[in-house]
Amino acid sequence: MLLKQTMLTAALALALCGPAVAQSTGPGDPEAVDEDDGRYYDADGLPTFNIAEDGTVDFPTYSGFRRYHAECHVCHGPDGLGSTYAPSLVQSVRQKSYETFVEVVVNGREHVDSGNRNVMPAFGTNPNVMCYLDDIYTYLRARAQGDLPRGRPANTEPKSDTFSDMENACMG
């Protein structure tokens, strides 16, 4: 529970402070330079994916695949590719910063005028999204980079104890 609150608070803090400085620039080189119990980070310290030469995908990215297709795909279409209803997140993740991604998922976004009726709901209170926010991000980042094909990753690294502990604490 404590972890969950910490996570939500961190996300909210990011949401409130982040977007003013970080607009419309995508993340840098996604290459993983650091690993912490199965979770990978790029040179800027941002969560990223790691796909081994034999195609084995890191567990958080696989988790992101699962959560994306439970929470996001009903609007944004399969594999992050967009639909008649909502834009392609594979595109968005290329163009937006990590902070903007977090801000939009937490707080939602509204674009309603005479020609547009797009509303992204706020997921800040939804543990099914917030507990897996970095997972969903790295999944979309892998899709955006073109390193991860459509569909379910064939091989996945095992789930780490740290991941399980975090998940249990966050989902309550």
Place this chain on the structure above:
Amino acid sequence: MRKLMLRSACLLSATALVTTTALANDKLVEMQENASDWVMQTGNYANWRWSELDQINKDNVGELQVAWTMSTGVLRGHEGGPLVIGDMMYFTTPFPNNVFAVDLSDEHIIKWKYEPQQDPNVIGVMCCDTVNRGVTFAPGEGDRPDIILLQQADTTVVALNAETGEVVWEAVNGDPAKGETATMAPIVVKDKVMVGISGGEYGVQGHLTAYDLNTGEQAWRAYSTGPDDQILFDPENTTHLGEPVGADSSIKTWEGDQWQLGGGTTWGWFSYDPELDLIYYGSGNPGTWNPSQRPGDNRWSMTIFARNPDDGMAKWVYQMTPHDEWDYDGVNEMILADLEIDGQTRKTLVHPDRNGFSYTLDRETGELLVAEKFDPAVNWATEVVMDPSSDQHGRPQVVEEFSTAANGEDVNTTGICPAALGTKDQQPSAFSPKTKLFYIPTNHVCMDYEPFRVSYTAGQPYVGATLSMYPAPDSHGGMGNFIAWDAAVGEIKWSLPERFSVWSGALATAGDVVFYGTLEGYLKAVDAETGDELYRFKTPSGIIGNVTTYEHGDKQYVAVFSGVGGWAGIGLAAGLTDPTAGLGAVGGYASLKNYTDLGGQLTVFALPDRVTSGQ
């Protein structure tokens, strides 16, 4: 509730009400028999989507032309279709649910337009596009004018004066903050209007609610899950397959108070039998899509209900998919037809379900007569047990390999047919009393489904499964079929392969023609006997609306919405992948976005004068 109606309507004496009731009912029954009009979305109370008009017939339909067109001003999934009453056409758009009244006798001018004010936040809690399946007409009675009823996305039910577009009354049917939204077309029965609720992916407790046509006051509400006084069941007299359901029939099939998040939403098509005085409708998926989190049969999700329209009490029910593991909502149309079965004419209800079985039941008693697959690809169950003496009577025999509950959480169950889209979704079928066939728009899509743990938060998605969909393997490669179904025996008479799911409602006519739309945007006409294609025209956007016909000025017209979207548009826009093709070979199937883009248009067809004047 905001009431703008004259108080006098409430002051009618009890006797007067009884008389009024009978008259209003008769008037709508009478009006639906006038083939010039199209007075309800489903064509008639029996959900036939059938017209006696035959000016357009199988010999001349090839000469059909576009007569007039109209933009709706909204670029979203356009389900449903227009109503026609005399010189007036009425229709609604997807969110913001603008309602148009178009004068067919005066250059199609917009006589009035109603623009509801809704909080756009509701868009974010609509699972599968901001569709709306249409407005409903109620004939005037006493002080009450003719009215057009709309259930807005935010669940506000609004009654509009058909002449002026002024609001007569409004009622709030649900709470979008809890994920309750609205997409369905209301039905008017006697002195009430009945409305359902959407939000099956948000853990809502589904319900059907009746409002007084004169005042908008709630008359009764019947939940799909919960204690007997909430679901309006009589333990002794409400039956399931002929047996009394007994006390607490719903709550004893749920663990703890999970029935409160029990789903069973009611967003499909309703029918009514005036003679038996029963309304029929179905309920959707139970709670989360992760079956391991909700043990039990989860009654009465996935159920066909027959209820008394006056007080809502259930006469009989039939649960098609106990303990759903695949999202096979039971909300599809309930078509009432008298069919010859085993040499006897039976008053039947025919329901082609999402789960891939088409059910034929006795609509008076709820007796199960036929349950057969209407797509040979269906594999999640071998059969539905028909033997009344079996303890499995009426239950689908689930194949373990395709059971997402048996395989459990965090296991990807592969090769399940049909996909969650169902062998068909809400897109309504048509019935021809001439051929006695049912014309069913179908999906031909299978899936992999992996359930996992999910937490409930009010107003947030409550799904807990990931799935990938793909065209049915070892078949024609397309994602749909349009079929003719013999519901008396449960057999496909003919089947037309389609590139995409057929997400458009069908229309059958006395001209021996059946019409339907396709996701690429074609309006197609086929021979009612053989299925031979007789005509096609590509409209500006994909068709997920329902084909309608009417007559005006001695001419028969066929009308349909274009405007791709809905669940089909979300799932198919980017194309489907074939997981069996191996890594790197994915993406080989057609992308809908290569065929069409967003739109919002009504296209109306007719025969040229030289053809009609020659008749």
